[in-house]
Amino acid sequence: MNFAKNRTVSTVPAAKTGLPVWMMGLVADRLRADANRLLAFLFNQGILDEQFLQLQQLRDESSPNFVSEVVNIHFHESEKLLRNLRSLLMDREFSGYNKMGIHLNQFMGSSSSIGAKRIRNACFAFRAASEQNSRAGCLRALELLEHDYCFLKNKLHELFQIQQQRVLAAGARYPMQN
Amino acid sequence: MAAQGRHGGRKSNKMTALVVDDNMVNRTIHHQLLDNLGIENVAVGNGKEAVDIHCSGKAFDLILMDMDMPIMNGIEATRKLREMGIRSMIAGVSTRSMEQEIREFIEAGLDDYQEKPLTVSKLISIIRKIN
Numbered sequence: 001m002n003f004a005k006n007r008t009v010s011t012v013p014a015a016k017t018g019l020p021v022w023m024m025g026l027v028a029d030r031l032r033a034d035a036n037r038l039l040a041f042l043f044n045q046g047i048l049d050e051q052f053l054q055l056q057q058l059r060d061e062s063s064p065n066f067v068s069e070v071v072n073i074h075f076h077e078s079e080k081l082l083r084n085l086r087s088l089l090m091d092r093e094f095s096g097y098n099k100m101g102i103h104l105n106q107f108m109g110s111s112s113s114i115g116a117k118r119i120r121n122a123c124f125a126f127r128a129a130s131e132q133n134s135r136a137g138c139l140r141a142l143e144l145l146e147h148d149y150c151f152l153k154n155k156l157h158e159l160f161q162i163q164q165q166r167v168l169a170a171g172a173r174y175p176m177q178n
Numbered sequence: 179m180a181a182q183g184r185h186g187g188r189k190s191n192k193m194t195a196l197v198v199d200d201n202m203v204n205r206t207i208h209h210q211l212l213d214n215l216g217i218e219n220v221a222v223g224n225g226k227e228a229v230d231i232h233c234s235g236k237a238f239d240l241i242l243m244d245m246d247m248p249i250m251n252g253i254e255a256t257r258k259l260r261e262m263g264i265r266s267m268i269a270g271v272s273t274r275s276m277e278q279e280i281r282e283f284i285e286a287g288l289d290d291y292q293e294k295p296l297t298v299s300k301l302i303s304i305i306r307k308i309n
Contacts (some may be wrong), residue, residue, distance in 0.1 A: 051295045058210045066210060074203045105246045109273045110203040113295045 024169055031166045038159050045118075047152060052115030068160045074114050075153055081107045082149065085142055089135065097130050100138070104130065107145075118148050193308070194237075197221040198228040198255065199244040199271070204294070208242055208271075211301050224248055225255025232259060238266050239308055242296070245272035245283050253286045260287035269304045271296050 019027065042048040059066045081103045088100050108123040122145045129137030195217050197208045205221040212219040217240070222228050224247040241259070245252040256268055269290040270283050280291055290307060292300045 051297070054295070054297050055207070057298070058207070058214060060214065063210065070203060070206050073206060077202060102246070102248070105273065106201055109244075109246075109294055110201050112273055113201075113204050113207050115295075 021172075024172055028166060028169045031162055031169060035159060035162045035166065038155065038162065042155055042159075046121075047118045047148075047155070048115045049117035050115065051112065051117075055114060068163075071114055071156055071160075074110050074116075077110060078107060078149060082142075082146055085145075089139055089142060094135060097133060100130050101127065116152055119145065119152060122148050193217045193239045193305070195219040195240040195242065196228060196231065196236075196238040196266075197242050198223075198225060198247070198252065199242070200224055200247040201244070204244065204271075204296075208296060211296060211298060214298075215301065215305070217305075225250030225252055225258070228255050229258050229262070232262060232264055237264075240305065241266050241268045242271050242304075243268055243288070245270060245274060245280075253283050256283070256286040256288060267304070267308045 039048075042052075055067050055070060063069075084103050085100060085107075088094065088103075104123055104127050108120055108127070111119040111123060122141065126138060126141035126145060129141045193216075195212050197205055197212070197219055199205050199208065199221070200223050205223070209219055209221050220231070220236075220238075222231060225243075226249045228241065228243070229250065243252045243256055247255075250258075252270060252272070256270070259266075259268065267289045268287060269292060270280070270288045271292050271294055272280065272283070273294045274280050274283075275293050284291055290304050292304065
């Protein structure tokens with residue numbers, strides 16, 4: 001089929017997908033809907049807050065992957081912090097509430113900065129337990145934090161995968177503009 | 179003729195900033211925020227590095243200072259910079275929100291304080307206070 005006369009799409013089927021180009025539009029629409037639905041879910045459930053949108057607005061041409069890059073830095077740092085927190089709490093001669101506070105501040109600051117609202121709130125609860133010198137309370141708070149962190153990580157990876165597929169779909173749909 | 183800035187000797191009219199934060203996520207975000215506003219900026223990881231960079235002769239129009247940092251925290255670094263005669267705008271940026279927690283920080287010599295996360299509008303409100 002030749003769309004060249006009336007449309008600005010290539011007449012060559014998208015080689016990577018094997019789909020005809022006209023269908024790529026439907027794929028792109030569906031991916032956009034999937035991404036919006038996932039984001040809406042994350043906001044409605046209080047997992048993310050407005051700061052995540054602020055982060056998206058910092059993207060520009062020179063740093064199109066800014067959000068995923070920052071979030072991946074956050075994940076890398078968070079995993080170290082969670083390991084440190086668990087290690088402190090599991091220590092038989094535990095007395096490290098001060099040190100725990102330092103790790104928590106780090107985690108809280110970084111989570112706030114990417115808009116990870118639920119994780120930030122879990123950190124507040126953890127901090128409260130550590131200020132009461134409650135080891136049991138801290139353990140419970142840590143388990144909740146680990147759970148919320150894993151959930152967020154999975155969802156954001158899913159979001160970034162959808163966004164990556166959108167970029168690929170757009171590239172396949174418009175490989176060459178005359 | 180080279181333009182003289184607030185600190186003399188600088189050859190550019192472009193505003194400059196120093197980001198002081200031990201957290202890489204925050205350093206990255208604050209750097210991008212400043213970059214997008216056309217502000218040249220450098221990031222360091224604690225208060226001692228902030229003092230050292232000033233001792234090396236560098237000067238900045240704006241310092242974004244985190245409070246809780248290892249080696250030298252934001253309170254100590256702010257106090258030290260003021261003792262050194264640094265008159266740059268120093269804005270404290272931290273997750274702390276309780277008055278008693280931030281009072282000591284403000285009294286160390288801050289010009290402004292903003293609760294994290296830092297946003298474009300908060301940063302602009304800080305920059306507007308710079309003469």
